[in-house]
Amino acid sequence: MHTDLVAALDIGGTKIAGALVDGHGRILLRAQRATPAQEDGETVMGAVEAVVGELTASPLWSRAQAVGIGSAGPVDASAGTVSPVNVPGWRGYPLVERVRAATGGLPVELIGDGVAITAAEHWQGAARGHDNALCMVVSTGVGGGLVLGGRLYPGPTGNAGHIGHISVDLDGDLCPCGARGCVERIASGPNIARRALEGGWQPGPDGDTSAAAVAAAAREGDPVAVASFERAARALAAGIAATATLVEIDIAVIGGGVGKAGDVLFTPLRKALPDYATLSFVQGLTVEPAQMGTDAGLVGAAAAALRGREDAPAAGLAS
Template identity: 75%
Template sequence: MSDELVAALDIGGTKIAGALVRETGALTVRARRATPARASGPTVMAAVRAVLDELTASPQWSRVVAVGIGSAGPVDASVGTVSPVNIPGWREYPLVSQVRQAVGGLPVTLVGDGVAMAAAEHWQGAARGCANALCMVVSTGVGGGLILDGRPHLGPTGNAGHIGHISVDLDGDPCPCGSQGCVERIASGPNIASRAVADGWRAGPEGAGAAAVAAAARAGDPVARASYERAAQALAAGIAATATLVEIELAVVGGGVAGAGEVLFAPLRRALRDYARLSFVRELSVVPAQMGTDAGLVGAAAAAARASDVAGFGAAAQTRSERCVGPRGPRRLGA
């Protein structure tokens, strides 16, 4: 086993996390800061640097050979910039050059957070062994990444699979991305909560976030349940459209909203039966993610290791397995 490490950053609208990652996917040193999402670009970068400072201060830093970044998007990996919808202070922000400067010139690889999550789930999680899958992060925003022909598919700029900004309601509400009726505008945690409140749901002492709405739905509140059912319908429409386009056989859903469990997954599976009607997508499965909050870090490390030819990292994700679990149990890939 190699003693080399890869440093990873997971940057989103709520938090900036960092870790040193072993070739097994295990995380060693960790650091975290809240994202000052409404602050200026330099202020957001200062939080990133604070995370990196903690990592570089570790005695283990001397073993780091590459750095991976999974960021809320859109990103442009071709030039190293990010323009996250939920971090308005970063528009075409030169994140890669800033991070490279902070880590002494080590190679830095940038991917969208959904691509990072997909790489992690394919390496060690719910999509392990699947040749063609969509992996989604449903949280403050909605992101996604694709596994095609047994490998993470990044696309030219690192945004392939960004399902959150597929429009599923032509007359829907405007989205911060500039379109309207996007999956994210309906199914993200803040939008689930805001719709419930607008429709008359009253928050209790636990607050008015998506988790509180899920708890109310679980207890039988019809307004809370309706908000989750609408979110599930938007997700199902986006998943079915993606499956029809590229013939995925599995959709993996993670992120904070997925923590609602069957409050989300039961209506999602029902809605998917209505949208995925063609013969070649009818057996599409939807399952919860397995990698939890570490998915972005593990996937960013795998992407960086692959880009820098670091041996061992993500090896399982590059090996096409014999079988993939579908709605009727394991089935041979390509069958």
């Protein structure tokens, strides 16, 4: 029986989650802290160290062989640094080195959060059994990751598959990244809500102007809400089709808050996809909702740690 464990960290702008995970992807112990996102870098690192401290205090810790980190990006796996957009205190922050020190020198694998969720969906979720897949997280931002030839493909810095910043509208709105007409600028939750409000959608008496509220209105048949989701679906379809045409994926998995909108998103998305995925080799492309839920980041970080251990043949990702 393979009794080794890995530690996993899922670092975002809201929370820092940690876990000890076995070789089957089962979470045996959890720890969590709120991210002090507006504080200085050392304060943020203090929260990470508190999570790690809870893990290292466990009797299970002696079995931990490696650490996987999925972090909000951009990350630079080659340098071991992170510069999350939503954590201004971390710019080129040496996270790998600091986590290695906090864990007594264990090997550390760093990937972006979109890549982590991709690893999880490929190992145990909606992309399981697919050798070539794109997994997307559509929420406040739009991120993603790729599986190519049966292996996670994070790219040299750990950011490959970042579909949110493919341009799908040449003359579109300026995106905060500096480009125009990015998938994220059209399809992220806040942008779906912004478009609905600009189009004259009126929130209910509770004043909720979130994408979830727009989705609820769309389900009730509100034409402006429906149109905002259709526009987002078309942007996603164009980005997914471009990716499939470039690298021959056969499935796109969509998670994140906007992915939870259900048919309001997936029906127009599946309808729009053939308009963009036109060539013979991409016509079999399917789109599915993510299955892994809130633990995806931790499970994916664990998968990266297992994959980084060359002496672990059951590394999950190669299966």
